[in-house]
Amino acid sequence: MPAQQVFLSHNSVDKPVVRAIAESLQQRGVRVWLDEWELRPGTPWQVALEEGIEASSATAVFVGPSGLGPWEQTEMRAALDLQVQRKRPVIPIALPGMPRDVPLPLFLRANTWVSFRTADDSDALDRLYWGITGTKPRRLIGPRRRAGATAEELAGDPVDSAVASLVEHLQSGTVTYFVGPATEQSRLDMPPDNDEIARAIFEDLALWQLDSTQITPPVDLISTCYAARSGDRRLEDRVRELVINRSYIIPNTHRLLARLLKSLQRRARSRTRRLDTPLIVTTNFDMLIERALLAEGVPFSRVVQQRSHDEVLVNVYDKFTALPDRKIQISEGGRPRTLNLDDLEEVEVWLAGTGAVRMPARDVSFARLVEPILYKHHGSHDVDQSCVISTDHYLGFIHRAARPGFVPTDVESLVENSPAALFLGYNPLDPDFRLLYHVLLSERLLGSRTFRYAPLSSEWNRDIASYRQVERRLWADFKEATQQQMGITILDATPEHFMSRLVEASENAMEACDEQRA
Incomplete structure (x- = not known):
């Protein structure tokens, strides 16, 4: 079989853009099977298609404005069979103009997508090359700094400086993590954004x-x-x-956060302070963070805020064992059982019921809970009538939040005393973030010395919804205002890229400490 050959399955109406992508792949050394280049006149073309799929180490399925073509459906199903039988990747490709609601088979949606904004989208080409060859292009990995770089050298790059600052705090204390929706969106296998909803x-x-x-x-x-x-x-x-229909894939940012928290569990803990409890705050309703922690084998507690009253739901997840392939072993009635974390309906039921206790928010004590703590500020899909969605919900939430005891005191204390805060997947202009900021953050961060970082790529606004165009045009002003008014430094990096750098730097620092102790 020719090495690294990819079969390009596509609708004939998308031929021009697919041809351009094929030419770019050839320039990168990838062998491409494209029908107009491979079908010899006068020969049975159905047989040639079968041979092309069989001879390729991967298949790319392109979906454009017109959806899948008639023969593309057949090609895709043959490729999915080979994925199961021979572990050959099937890479779904979203072309410019693809409708968000295009009907697609579940098994295709479950694979990680590559989205092209234009035919020459270099980032998308990098991801496609990675999917075909298994080799991650250097640009996706990001620049690595030499070991032993000085503080002056690191200070030249704001991302490196932020990573170094956070690693320093992680060695002696902790960081509070705020996880927003943009860690999950912009891909068709991730939950829809507010505009789509x-x-x-x-x-x-x-x-x-x-x-x-x-x-x-x-x-x-x-x-x-x-x-x-x-x-x-x-x-x-x-x-x-x-x-939930688009929540099967756990985002890499969530996986990296879970990996970081797991590695920090072997860190020496202070015996005199409770302010180093790891806290994750999210306004997301889905269960992706929970699934990431479970898949990584990280025991944790969850506190779900209720939108309509002062009670919270507290769950403790510490009696499970992580297994390969996103499965965990749990115990029910004294009998072990395997739970598939991709079975979202079953996971939802288990998350809601495991170790569940309802109590007034003011009575929550983190000292009695397993850490890290996941605090779901706007509710959770598996907790009935907890989610903040409509204007009435927002206004009622603000009204109740003004009363003492609505937010758990330990949450407020950790936010106020945390030496550093990391905002992942939040645009400071998002309504959910504005509510979170004014209810939980503004007074507690006012005048504090907390370091606050928000990795947000400068490309975030290339494909935003029409109602956000004002923000796009005034982004430079909003970015400066965020720094001045909220003290949040916006870094030009994607959350995934930033977390990859942070995890690597933190693990290297802990290894160095272990060597010194040895």
């Missing part, structure tokens, strides 16, 4: 047809309209349905 809910209301150029109503406003017609419970069920 708003469009789906708007279509459910069947008021009139929205085209792609029209501004979508904000998700909280259209959710209020939906709840007025169908009720809060149906609204929450609908949003849960939209999110």
Whole structure:
């Protein structure tokens, strides 16, 4: 079999852009099977297609504005069979203009996607090359600094400087992690963003047809309209349905965070301080963080804020064993059982019921919980009627948050006393972040010496929804205001790239400490 040959399965209407991508792959040394280059006139083309798929070490399935072509469906299913039988990757490719709601087979959606904004999208080509060859291009790995680099050398790169600062805090204390939706979005195998949810809910209301150029109503406003017609419970069920259908893949940022927390468990702990308890704060409703921690074998506790009253739900997950292939072994009634973390319905039931205790928020004591602590500030899909979605939910949440005891005191103390805060996947202009900031952060961070970093690539606004165009045009002003008013340094790096650098630096620092003690 020719080494590193990829079969390009595509709809004929997408031929020009697929041809351009094929030429770029050839320039990188990849052998490409493209029908117009391989089908000899006068020979049976169906047989040639079969031979092309059979002879290729990977298959790329391109999906454009018109969806999958008739023969592409057959090619894709043959490739998926080879993926199961011979471990040959099938790489779904989103071409420019692909509809978000295009119907696709579940097994194709479950694979990690590559999204092209243009035919010459270099980042997408890097990811596609990685998927075909198994070799990660240097640009995706990011620059590595030589061992023993001085503080002056590190200070020249804001990302390196932030990593060095966080590693220093992790050696003696802790960092509070704030995990937002952008760690999961921008790919079709990840949960939908607010604009997609708003469009789906708007279509459910069947008021009139929205085209792609029209501004979508904000998700909280259209959710209020939906709840007025169908009720809060149906609204929450609908949003849960939209999110859970695209929550099979655990984002790499979540995996890296879980890996970091696991490695820090072997760090020497202070016997006199409780302020070094690792805390993860999220406004995400989904179960991706929980699944990442479980898959990595990290015991943890979870505190779920309720939107409508002062009680919280507390779960402790410490009686499980991580197994390969995203499975864990749990005990039910004294009998061991294997739980597949990709079975989302079963995981949802288990998460909601395991070690579950409802209590007033003011009574929560982290000293009695297993750490790290995951605090779900806006609710969780597996906890009935807890999620903050509509405008009414937001206003009610703010009203209740003004009362003492609504947010657990230990959460407030950790946020206020944490030496460093890392914001992953938050755009400071997102409504969820603004609510989190004003309810939990603004007063507690005011005047504090907490170091605050938010890795957010300068490319974040290349493909944003139409209703965010004002932010895009004024981004430089917003970025400066975020630094001045909130004290948050925005770093030009994706959350995944930043976490990869942080995990590597932290593990290297701990290895150096182990060698010194030895």
